[in-house]
Amino acid sequence: MSDMSMYIPGNSFFHKCDAKVKMLLLVIVSIMAFLFHSPYLSGFLLIVGAVFNYISIGNRMFKHMLTRMIIIMMFFLIILHGFVNPRGETPASFFGQEISLPFFGAYTYEGFYLGLVFWLRLSSIIMMAELFISTTSPSDLIHGLHKLGVPYNFCFMVSMSLQLIPISVREAQIINSAQRARGLPEKSIVDRFKGLLPMFVPLVVSSLERMERTSMALECRGFGNTNNPTSMSDIVIRKSDIALMVITLLLLVACVIIRIRFGSFDMTDHLTSWADCFRLVAR
Amino acid sequence: MNKEVVAHIENLEHTYSSGHKALIDINLDIYKQEITAIIGQNGSGKTTLSKHFNGLLRPTAGKIFVNGKDVASRRVSEMAREVGYVFQNPNYQLFCPTVLEEIRFGLKNLKLSDEEIKARSREVIEEFDLRGMVKKQPVTLSSGSKKIVALASVYAMDPEILFLDEPTTGQDQYGKTKLGLLSRKMKQLGKTIIIISHDMDFVAEYADRVIVMNESRVILDGTPADVFSNEEVMKTAHIMPPQIYAIGNHIHAVSSETRLSVMELAKVLAEGDYCL
Numbered sequence: 001m002s003d004m005s006m007y008i009p010g011n012s013f014f015h016k017c018d019a020k021v022k023m024l025l026l027v028i029v030s031i032m033a034f035l036f037h038s039p040y041l042s043g044f045l046l047i048v049g050a051v052f053n054y055i056s057i058g059n060r061m062f063k064h065m066l067t068r069m070i071i072i073m074m075f076f077l078i079i080l081h082g083f084v085n086p087r088g089e090t091p092a093s094f095f096g097q098e099i100s101l102p103f104f105g106a107y108t109y110e111g112f113y114l115g116l117v118f119w120l121r122l123s124s125i126i127m128m129a130e131l132f133i134s135t136t137s138p139s140d141l142i143h144g145l146h147k148l149g150v151p152y153n154f155c156f157m158v159s160m161s162l163q164l165i166p167i168s169v170r171e172a173q174i175i176n177s178a179q180r181a182r183g184l185p186e187k188s189i190v191d192r193f194k195g196l197l198p199m200f201v202p203l204v205v206s207s208l209e210r211m212e213r214t215s216m217a218l219e220c221r222g223f224g225n226t227n228n229p230t231s232m233s234d235i236v237i238r239k240s241d242i243a244l245m246v247i248t249l250l251l252l253v254a255c256v257i258i259r260i261r262f263g264s265f266d267m268t269d270h271l272t273s274w275a276d277c278f279r280l281v282a283r
Numbered sequence: 284m285n286k287e288v289v290a291h292i293e294n295l296e297h298t299y300s301s302g303h304k305a306l307i308d309i310n311l312d313i314y315k316q317e318i319t320a321i322i323g324q325n326g327s328g329k330t331t332l333s334k335h336f337n338g339l340l341r342p343t344a345g346k347i348f349v350n351g352k353d354v355a356s357r358r359v360s361e362m363a364r365e366v367g368y369v370f371q372n373p374n375y376q377l378f379c380p381t382v383l384e385e386i387r388f389g390l391k392n393l394k395l396s397d398e399e400i401k402a403r404s405r406e407v408i409e410e411f412d413l414r415g416m417v418k419k420q421p422v423t424l425s426s427g428s429k430k431i432v433a434l435a436s437v438y439a440m441d442p443e444i445l446f447l448d449e450p451t452t453g454q455d456q457y458g459k460t461k462l463g464l465l466s467r468k469m470k471q472l473g474k475t476i477i478i479i480s481h482d483m484d485f486v487a488e489y490a491d492r493v494i495v496m497n498e499s500r501v502i503l504d505g506t507p508a509d510v511f512s513n514e515e516v517m518k519t520a521h522i523m524p525p526q527i528y529a530i531g532n533h534i535h536a537v538s539s540e541t542r543l544s545v546m547e548l549a550k551v552l553a554e555g556d557y558c559l
């Protein structure tokens with residue numbers, strides 16, 4: 001159940017990295033991913049993100065929910081866009097054949113290109129988010145947010161809600177077994193859907209009750225007395241963190257300059273073959 | 284005495300996906316029309332063991348038979364007819380808008396006819412003395428009443444074996460007595476009852492047989508008198524026997540009397556042969 005919070009404890013460079021630095025990294029990657037309309041930079045970021053993840057959490061990255069999401073998105077975005085993207089004009093050739101769907105028409109180069117760019121943009125951000133989530137413990141996250149000026153009460157609320165997810169999942173399992181023990185049918189998928197209602201009520205009731213209990217307990221222990229409570233641990237920003245920050249900032253500046261001088265490298269209007277999709281500049 | 288076996292466990296083991304071995308080498312027979320209590324420290328595996336009887340958990344190794352049939356091949360909802368399970372926390376179990384519907388929920392799952400459902404729920408309401416609250420929302424009841432309603436809703440399905448996971452926690456003396464008497468009544472009606480409890484007084488009073496668990500194993504199995512007078516096991520399992528047994532055990536040190544009930548103790552004291 002611990003994998004529900006998605007934090008994977010460890011001792012790598014990124015685990016020891018300050019949450020603020022990682023947050024900045026995520027923001028910069030998000031900007032860079034959308035800077036160019038070409039697969040190259042976001043593809044590069046995706047690979048870098050994957051390498052960072054591998055360094056931090058090793059093989060567990062392959063089982064990570066977000067990694068799976070990236071792979072599922074690949075199929076959906078690249079295949080769907082190919083058929084349905086309204087900018088699609090040139091039918092793609094698969095060994096001399098066109099593939100087309102009734103109603104949607106042929107699979108096009110433009111659709112493929114746009115799907116690919118879109119997928120790479122999203123997945124490079126998701127990859128970086130995965131790095132962030134799996135190497136930042138919830139308490140570091142809250143701490144980092146607070147340091148960045150987010151009100152403490154709000155940070156605390158976020159962390160409490162994050163903890164609620166695994167608890168609710170566990171509770172849902174218990175409730176479901178309690179009801180199966182009372183003969184709730186479980187043969188078909190329809191049965192399972194019907195089982196959701198009896199599950200929903202106790203789950204909501206217990207969440208509300210817990211909320212009330214927690215808030216009372218918090219108040220009894222002096223929560224809210226000050227908006228700036230002291231904290232037990234303080235992550236210090238290391239030299240290597242600063243180096244990482246500087247490098248990514250420089251990279252960002254360089255990319256922004258390139259973008260302003262040379263444009264977004266959009267190839268959508270110049271596609272006549274598969275090779276065109278991977279050209280940096282139009283012929 | 285010839286006791287009829289309703290459930291039989293052979294070399295049962297359970298390892299959770301976390302790698303924790305919650306049950307090791309369990310061998311047990313559960314007898315018909317007995318109140319069996321399972322006691323032991325927190326985390327000793329009581330709940331894990333009991334969830335095997337209706338298939339909520341599946342053995343990692345070993346076998347479990349209920350009424351001679353292997354549980355492994357059967358669905359939980361199918362087992363619900365034979366094994367009733369009242370969960371530790373009634374909040375997880377109650378979800379209907381009224382107590383009456385709560386009681387009928389299980390009966391509907393058994394696909395009984397409308398008349399049967401009506402008759403059966405009336406019977407249960409009578410037996411559990413719930414007339415005053417049939418129209419109430421279960422969520423709004425006191426925690427004691429919630430437990431009784433949860434029990435009633437499981438009992439309504441007429442299972443042969445009934446598991447009560449910590450029924451006495453959070454109950455006042457009145458609720459406890461009510462539960463104890465209800466258990467006795469159900470036993471007289473032919474049910475087999477298994478109670479998981481930390482309440483030693485309750486166990487001493489109502490159980491016919493006590494199973495002691497410690498660190499995933501069954502370490503003792505016998506009558507309450509046998510179990511509570513076994514000071515060594517009580518110490519290993521960190522169990523405080525009820526006071527009356529503690530007194531009995533102490534007197535045992537100075538006289539030759541063995542086990543004691545309240546009545547026996549009174550008799551010994553009255554006869555005055557306790558001071559050697």
Ligand SMILES: Nc1ncnc2c1ncn2[C@@H]1O[C@H](COP(=O)(O)OP(=O)(O)OP(=O)(O)O)[C@@H](O)[C@H]1O
Binds near residue numbers: 299326
């Ligand atoms: N779903 C689970 N996953 C992993 N470990 C579990 C799970 N459920 C229980 N355990 C572990 O198995 C052990 C036995 O748990 P169990 O609930 O059977 O104990 P118990 O005797 O019922 O305790 P209590 O008196 O607190 O109810 C405990 O150490 C517990 O941490």
Ligand SMILES: [Mg+2]
Binds near residue numbers: 329331371448
């Ligand atoms: Mg338990």
